[in-house]
Amino acid sequence: MDQKNSRRSFIKRASLTTAALGTAPYILSASNNKTQVLHRAYTVEQYSSNDQINIALIGSGIQGIYDTQAALKIDGVKIVAACDLYTGRLDRAKELWGQDIFVTRDYREILSRKDIDAVLIATPDHWHQTITVAALKAGKHVYCEKPMIQNFNEGQEIIRAQKKSGKICQIGSQGMASLGNEKAKELYEDGAIGDIVMLDMYNDRYSSEGAWQYPIPTDANNDTVDFDRFLGSAPKVPFDNNRFFRWRNYQDYGTGVAGDLFVHAFSTLNYVISSDGPNRAMATGGLRYWKDGRDVPDVSITLYDYPKTENHAPFNAAFRINFIAGSGGGGGFKLIGTEGEMEIGQNSVTVNRSKLGMEPSGYSMISFTEDMQAQIRKEYAAKKIDTRISNLATGTTTWQAPRDYKGAHYDHFFNFFRSIRTNGEVIQDPKFGLRAAGAALLANESYSKKQPVHWNPTEMKLL
Numbered sequence: 001m002d003q004k005n006s007r008r009s010f011i012k013r014a015s016l017t018t019a020a021l022g023t024a025p026y027i028l029s030a031s032n033n034k035t036q037v038l039h040r041a042y043t044v045e046q047y048s049s050n051d052q053i054n055i056a057l058i059g060s061g062i063q064g065i066y067d068t069q070a071a072l073k074i075d076g077v078k079i080v081a082a083c084d085l086y087t088g089r090l091d092r093a094k095e096l097w098g099q100d101i102f103v104t105r106d107y108r109e110i111l112s113r114k115d116i117d118a119v120l121i122a123t124p125d126h127w128h129q130t131i132t133v134a135a136l137k138a139g140k141h142v143y144c145e146k147p148m149i150q151n152f153n154e155g156q157e158i159i160r161a162q163k164k165s166g167k168i169c170q171i172g173s174q175g176m177a178s179l180g181n182e183k184a185k186e187l188y189e190d191g192a193i194g195d196i197v198m199l200d201m202y203n204d205r206y207s208s209e210g211a212w213q214y215p216i217p218t219d220a221n222n223d224t225v226d227f228d229r230f231l232g233s234a235p236k237v238p239f240d241n242n243r244f245f246r247w248r249n250y251q252d253y254g255t256g257v258a259g260d261l262f263v264h265a266f267s268t269l270n271y272v273i274s275s276d277g278p279n280r281a282m283a284t285g286g287l288r289y290w291k292d293g294r295d296v297p298d299v300s301i302t303l304y305d306y307p308k309t310e311n312h313a314p315f316n317a318a319f320r321i322n323f324i325a326g327s328g329g330g331g332g333f334k335l336i337g338t339e340g341e342m343e344i345g346q347n348s349v350t351v352n353r354s355k356l357g358m359e360p361s362g363y364s365m366i367s368f369t370e371d372m373q374a375q376i377r378k379e380y381a382a383k384k385i386d387t388r389i390s391n392l393a394t395g396t397t398t399w400q401a402p403r404d405y406k407g408a409h410y411d412h413f414f415n416f417f418r419s420i421r422t423n424g425e426v427i428q429d430p431k432f433g434l435r436a437a438g439a440a441l442l443a444n445e446s447y448s449k450k451q452p453v454h455w456n457p458t459e460m461k462l463l
Contacts, residue, residue, distance in 0.1 A: 055071060057093070067172065084105065125149075133161045146433070170415070205322070206329040257323075271427070281305075415427050
């Protein structure tokens with residue numbers, strides 16, 4: 001992609017006559033802030049019982065249920081089994097999806113069933129690699145929740161297992177297939193913000209639930225929870241309800257804010273700008289408020305360096321998370337370029353292009369005589385820096401999903417099941433998943449070592 005030619009093309013379209021504005025979807029106007037509607041067309045097909053894709057859920061917790069509910073909205077998909085280590089969640093699975101579904105506390109019983117085509121893996125992070133590889137070897141298609149890995153050395157085995165199996169494996173950053181991401185990629189490649197200079201991502205939370213203090217059921221005990229199986233390869237510790245139901249708070253089972261939140265941002269960023277990821281990270285932060293026994297920070301700031309590639313200029317990215325944001329909470333994801341900025345959400349994209357100040361103002365002219373100021377202004381006027389085209393290429397445009405948009409989560413599963421039926425490509429395969437998760441885990445590595453860390457984004461290796 002020739003970014004300079006793209007920018008010239010963008011500005012040229014921005015200078016078209018008013019009559020052409022309605023047919024040029026990328027136009028920004030200085031006199032009018034515009035809103036345009038995004039569109040997604042879905043194919044509608046009817047499937048017989050013999051054509052159904054039978055799925056099973058492994059890990060019937062919060063995200064597992066949301067994943068399954070989204071999956072079941074796709075035509076021709078049926079859930080036939082669920083697995084969890086807390087019996088109350090198995091009861092809940094039957095409550096949600098029928099008393100006839102098969103339930104178990106042993107995921108291997110799921111993988112041995114011949115009537116299951118695909119599994120959704122929504123377990124704690126430290127089980128992702130083990131179950132994903134086992135499922136692929138068992139001939140199942142896999143949808144694995146992000147982050148794909150808990151440790152850097154786990155990703156290559158998943159990549160090899162998927163390639164050898166020939167099965168579809170999609171990683172579950174559920175916003176990846178959104179209308180917002182799709183439009184943002186199109187706009188970036190068209191030169192809407194020029195060369196990228198910086199990414200600013202933040203997520204502020206102000207609730208106990210947002211800080212992962214999830215409720216613990218009153219009947220949770222050694223009988224209703226298979227705690228030993230939950231531990232798996234993690235260090236052996238006595239039964240602890242907090243570790244089981246609030247596992248994100250512990251390094252033994254989760255990946256902290258990086259694996260929970262950074263990985264979504266890296267998925268979107270790498271997709272939009274067609275990048276393999278950063279090559280350096282430096283993190284800081286700490287445990288400021290939620291001192292409930294957790295061993296991961298609740299405030300985190302990480303700076304990343306992205307190297308120059310054929311698809312983007314070198315730039316920096318700032319990721320910041322605050323789980324005790326007295327402001328009340330909120331979030332943002334903004335690409336900032338040499339000629340504009342783009343704020344990306346799952347349902348919308350807003351591009352703002354401002355006029356770059358290239359002529360001196362009174363601030364810098366004050367030390368010169370009136371005659372010298374006049375000469376300087378004349379010299380700048382002769383350069384014709386302030387053109388009509390540059391003025392027309394400024395303004396704000398928002399592309400918004402329609403009210404009846406089915407949502408990013410639906411789109412991600414639509415892509416997954418379509419790929420199963422057509423043996424096509426998924427939007428987030430294991431290589432993509434490793435690049436997103438690997439970049440996120442750099443934050444944990446740097447925070448732990450208290451120093452910058454380096455990563456080879458092409459070979460997906462820690463240096």
